[in-house]
Amino acid sequence: YMGDGSISKQRNRSVLRLHVKDREFARRFSSTCSQILGKKPYSVRHIADRDKYETTVANTSFCKFLEQTFSQLDPYVRDHPSGFLRGLADSDGCPAITTTKKRGKPWFFVQIVVATSTSIPLLSYARTILGECFKLKATLVYKGKPRPRPYENGFFHSKKRVFDLRISRFEDIRRFSRVVGFGLSRKQVKLESAIAVRQSFGSGEKAVEEWTRNWEHGKTEWVRRKGAS
Known part of the structure; x- marks a missing residue:
């Protein structure tokens, strides 16, 4: 599972x-x-x-x-590395766009979460494929423990730790978009939009204004505003 x-x-x-x-x-x-x-x-x-x-x-x-184990599947993955990473990102990853303040000034930051998982072997293997096949640098980021979820008449509390596999360097983000990308259109469109804002407006106040002009934060993620270009 x-x-x-x-x-x-x-x-x-x-x-x-x-x-x-x-x-x-x-x-x-x-x-x-x-x-x-x-x-x-x-x-x-x-x-x-x-x-x-x-x-x-x-x-x-x-x-x-x-x-099969990762070592057994490795030859097949290396024959189709972009497909492996794209499937992983479609399932458990997302573009991570942050609009916050840094030293009191608006800040626009783009990252890619390739996957979120409790499986360190999976994330470590994906990081290896990113590095060896595409020269992309990714890091493991600790997120905490999973939220309790309903189970029968109560809640299930997992003791496992959750990690993100993240790409943070902007050049690597652009390269991931070109050579791997998301297969799901809503994720890829969001990533390409964020990259375009970052390239045209930088990472300061103008970038935040441009991003929030077309996107708004919903319950769990950024969604395009109605009528946005």
């Missing part, structure tokens, strides 16, 4: 299941699996009471392949 995906056994066969809030990601996952396996796109089901989207892939050999 990792993130929003899991592999389970059902009647002597293995089933890969994805359970997410993002419909675009669920559809992209379904399309990618169907292309790999030479099948028609797998159905994406909306679970109304949880407002989530679910798709399942029943293919034992495919599941066994995905259950």
Whole structure:
């Protein structure tokens, strides 16, 4: 089990299941699996009471392949490093845009969270691929412990620590956008918009003004304002 995906056994066969809030990601996952396996796109089901989207892939050999260790999968990853990193970023990453004050002045800062995870081996491996295949520098940033989540009649409190794998150097951010990028359009559009603001307006007050003119902070992330160019 990792993130929003899991592999389970059902009647002597293995089933890969994805359970997410993002419909675009669920559809992209379904399309990618169907292309790999030479099948028609797998159905994406909306679970109304949880407002989530679910798709399942029943293919034992495919599941066994995905259950291999990083060292076993490494040759395949290195044949398709951008695809590996893009899938990871689509699932557990995001553009991280900060508008705050530094020494009392407005500050515009762009980063890329390649992934957020409790798995240090996964993040360390992804950092290795970024460095060796694309010459991109990324760092592990401690975020704390996961928030308690509802479980049966109470809440589940995880003792695991959560880390971000972050790219902070602006030149590396631009390069990531070009050679890897996000497969999900809303994430890639946001990243490209932030890069354009940073390049044209720098990292000070004018950049903050330009960014907030077209984007506003929603409940969990930056969203484009209605009617924004």
